[in-house]
Structures are given as structure tokens and as C-alpha cells.
Amino acid sequence: MRAFGYTVARNPAEAVRAAASTPNATFVAGGTDLLNLMRDGAEAHDHLIDVNRLGLDAITLGSGALRIGGAARMRQVAEHQAVRREFPLLSEALLASASPQVRNMASIGGNLLQRTRCGYFRDAASPCNKRVRGSGCPAIAGHNRGHAILGGSEHCIATHPSDLAVALTALEATVRLLGPGGERSVPIADFYLSPGSTPDRETVMRQDELITGVDVPRTALAGRCAT
Amino acid sequence: MIFHGSRFTFREGVPPDQREEALRALREQGRTVPQVTAFVVGRDVGGEYEWSAVFAVEDLDSYRAFLTHPAVGCAERVLRPLLGASTSFDLTDDDGPEAGAEVAELRRRLLGTPDDYERDVPTHTRRTVLKAVAVGAAVAGTGLPAPAAAASTAEQAYAVAPGASVEVSLTVNGRPRKVVLEPRVTLLDALRERLGLTGTKKGCDRGECGACTVLVDGERVKSCLTLAVMRQGAEITTIEGLARGDRLHPVQQAFIRNDAFQCGACTPGQIMSAVACINEGHTGFQAEIREWMSGNLCRCAAYQNIVAAVADAAKEVRR
Numbered sequence: 001m002r003a004f005g006y007t008v009a010r011n012p013a014e015a016v017r018a019a020a021s022t023p024n025a026t027f028v029a030g031g032t033d034l035l036n037l038m039r040d041g042a043e044a045h046d047h048l049i050d051v052n053r054l055g056l057d058a059i060t061l062g063s064g065a066l067r068i069g070g071a072a073r074m075r076q077v078a079e080h081q082a083v084r085r086e087f088p089l090l091s092e093a094l095l096a097s098a099s100p101q102v103r104n105m106a107s108i109g110g111n112l113l114q115r116t117r118c119g120y121f122r123d124a125a126s127p128c129n130k131r132v133r134g135s136g137c138p139a140i141a142g143h144n145r146g147h148a149i150l151g152g153s154e155h156c157i158a159t160h161p162s163d164l165a166v167a168l169t170a171l172e173a174t175v176r177l178l179g180p181g182g183e184r185s186v187p188i189a190d191f192y193l194s195p196g197s198t199p200d201r202e203t204v205m206r207q208d209e210l211i212t213g214v215d216v217p218r219t220a221l222a223g224r225c226a227t
Numbered sequence: 228m229i230f231h232g233s234r235f236t237f238r239e240g241v242p243p244d245q246r247e248e249a250l251r252a253l254r255e256q257g258r259t260v261p262q263v264t265a266f267v268v269g270r271d272v273g274g275e276y277e278w279s280a281v282f283a284v285e286d287l288d289s290y291r292a293f294l295t296h297p298a299v300g301c302a303e304r305v306l307r308p309l310l311g312a313s314t315s316f317d318l319t320d321d322d323g324p325e326a327g328a329e330v331a332e333l334r335r336r337l338l339g340t341p342d343d344y345e346r347d348v349p350t351h352t353r354r355t356v357l358k359a360v361a362v363g364a365a366v367a368g369t370g371l372p373a374p375a376a377a378a379s380t381a382e383q384a385y386a387v388a389p390g391a392s393v394e395v396s397l398t399v400n401g402r403p404r405k406v407v408l409e410p411r412v413t414l415l416d417a418l419r420e421r422l423g424l425t426g427t428k429k430g431c432d433r434g435e436c437g438a439c440t441v442l443v444d445g446e447r448v449k450s451c452l453t454l455a456v457m458r459q460g461a462e463i464t465t466i467e468g469l470a471r472g473d474r475l476h477p478v479q480q481a482f483i484r485n486d487a488f489q490c491g492a493c494t495p496g497q498i499m500s501a502v503a504c505i506n507e508g509h510t511g512f513q514a515e516i517r518e519w520m521s522g523n524l525c526r527c528a529a530y531q532n533i534v535a536a537v538a539d540a541a542k543e544v545r546r
Contacts (some may be wrong), residue, residue: 001411002391002411003390003409005300005301005386005410006387007385007387008384008386008459014384021305022304028454030452032452035453035454036433036434044264048410048454052457075446098522099437099521101239101447101448101449102452104446104448105448105449105453204317
């Protein structure tokens, strides 16, 4: 991996200020996807901002919604009593993902921002419109088993790897974001962008915004959803 | 004494708040780099530059420590993109014949070009450790205001520049250890290359095979997918930490009893994962063991015996 700088922030506001003012910086929580992206050259960052010590790992069940902190770990959410009881779909989607070790490490925010497993995207020697806009898409005519049947474009047919994102979409969750300008909430259906002609833009997030959490509305339906 | 100075003018169009922030970063640098005995950041009057900053340090060693302090590198990164015209200089009141040349040489090596800077920052000796404890400076370096409350929290904020090293304290197999490393060093490499604990294996080095599994604060993780700096203060258990003297851990004994390996390369990871799997209580039946040991691959395909060993050890532990 190329050398990079590293910042430990103490609270969310500080973390987003650091992201806004440090050139080519990104956040790191579990690092389980990011480290491989950086090793492979699919992403290059000059600075990582550690968001593991911001107190964003709480899971709370309110009267109207379940609130999951962005830095909560996959295992923590999957095993949480209230999640298992009232949102079994979330627990099952998480347990269907990755491995027990990775579930101990990977955060919820990071899970939602995983990059596609498309082999051409991960291979820095291949062209890829998602990695370098306008460079082409070998997947469309190449090895495309497992790629998108619906929702792709002539520029990109990659799929999103998160099982959790699918479950959260079914449950009409909302993603909470914090940026230097303040907080905003985005319904998860609006959070992800279709590839269109700009597959390098995957979400509505700005570079200096941080996922502080996810809110999942409590409904009778949620308790009866499973994989 | 050595005086390190710079004179600069902001680029046109840099908004006042960014100017303020850059000047604040410079002042914070003066306040928090311990070697700085005096400094001034002020209006440069009567010349062609708007601002000047001068930092005084005692001697050549202090000057080196100053130039390689993470806060200085970070402040530099904040300031540089905002600059129009700028120049920098060094003064020394040491009139020894070599003094000036030594200062110039050190400065050329450490600040010559950005590339030189990164390459020449010494990273792995105790003496040149860039202990990243400068709360205010580091925060200022990344463009953050430095709240006065910073020092009062247990979790200190800090920052290090690319190429610089950090001291990380870990408890490894019950022993407190300190390692000095760059942020890009994984926990796996820290254990194997820096602490000499080669029992933990590097298989795929991308989180798929599980050979690098260790326990961090009692939970199993893949040590190739986490940075050592992210584990500051953590308690790590590796395969070397399981046995009690000559007495093997029950899981190690069960692996031998059940012949649960062939070449042995995945075995340390399998055993660490099994220890956690049993602690987590995922050993009720064979399929459950297979599912919860699925993060560990065995190219010899000794899976049957591994599953038997885990079931065996789980019984032992429950007994």
C-alpha cells in the first residue's frame, strides 16, 4: 500500500471537519473493504480518518424506529436482541454476509459503502468506468456472470455487494449523514444512484460526509420479514 | 539557536476563514511542538510578503525533531495550497565553521521536495519516533480548531503525516508491547515482522482465507484487514499465547487428537477461530460449526477433522 497519513478524531463534527480540510482523505471504520481497495489500487487515499472512537456504535430501539449507529459492527447488530426480535430480516441479512471474523470488524456505514466486487473494477490494470470515468467497461462483453440484469446502463453493469442494503431498502430505512454543513437524512431508496453515465458516483454522499447511522421504522411488517 | 522562518502571501481569492485557519495552524504548531522555544506568526511589514512565521529551536537535534513532527507536516499541507509567493530561510547564531552547512543540509534533506520529505523522514528508530500526542497541533494540522478540552479526554485525537511513524501500544499475549510503525502497516505485519510472532500466518493477505485470525479484545478478527494503528491499546491473543507453559490449550489438544491438519499452514488461524467459535457458543451441531468456521479455508481440505476437533474441544471446554 502507498503511504498515507492517519487521523484519530474524537467526535463526529471533528471527523467531518478533518475530511473537509484534508486533501484526498477518507474515513476508515472496520477497514475490511477499504484496505483491499487500497492494496489493489482501485482506490488511492492520502489520508485516513479513523471514525472508530466517535461514540457512533450504539443500537437503540425507540418507539418509532430502530436507530443503528454508523460505526456499530455487523455482529453487534446481528446479535442484538431487539434487532432479532423485531427486525429478523436485518439479522439474517447480516449473518448471510462475509465471515464471523469480518462481521466482528466491519461497520454498518462501511457495509453500505462497500464497492462492487466486479473483477474489472478491482483490477487496476483493466479499464473501468466506475474507477476512471470514460475508460470503458469490459464487463459488458466480458465475464459478467453475477452482474446486473436490471438497473445497469451502457456504462456499467456492476451490482452492489451489500446484503444489508437490500434488507434496509425493503424496510424503508433512512441513512443519516453528517457533513461540515450539518446533518441530513436520506431515504435509502434515494441514497444509491443508478449508474447512468456516471457509474463512479454511487451515492448522494459528498466526500466530507459521514454516515452517522441508519434509522429503520418500526412496523408490524418488519417483524414478519425474513430472508 | 536555530530560527526557521518563512515569508508568504496568500493566493488571490483565498477566503478570510481559510486564511485564519492556516494562520491558526501555524500558531498551534508553535505552541505544541515541544522543541519550539519561541515563535512568532505576524504581519510582514515593509516587504513584498504579507505574513511571516519564525520558529526558534535550541539545536540541530531539536530542529530535526521540529521538521519531522507530524504537526508541522500537516500544517504544511493545509498551508501550501493557499500560498501565492513564499520563501523560507534559516538563521543560526552558532558561529561554528560547520553549523550553517549542517542546518542547510538537514533542511535540504527534510524539506527539499515533497518526495524527499517523505523518503527521508526516519521512521523506525526509537530516537526519531514521531510520537503523535500533540493534540492541538495535530488537530490544527488537519485544519481543525483545537478545543481546549482536547487533553482532558482519555481518547486523544492525533494525526500523522504520510510516511511518518506512530508508536502503538498493544498487549500481546499478556505482555505490554510497543511498536513503531507507519499507519499503513497491518496488525498482521506488526505481529510477524515487528514483534517476531510468526505463528500467525499470512495466507491471502486480503481477508479471505482466515490464516491470520487473532483475537482482539477477545473477538476473532482477520489481522490482515486491520491497521495496527487502529488497535492502539488493544489486547491481542495469537496462537503463541494459547498454551500455558508446556500445557497446550484444549483446542490445540483437540486438533492433535483429531488429526485436524495436513500441511499446517491454516492451522494457527483455524485454532484461533475455533477458540472464539466455542466462546461464542456456535458449536451446537456439525452444520453450525461448519457455518461459523467458514471464515477459515483449508487447502488440504481437512475440514472433516477440523469440525470434529472443534466439536471435541467444545465438549472439553463445557465439561
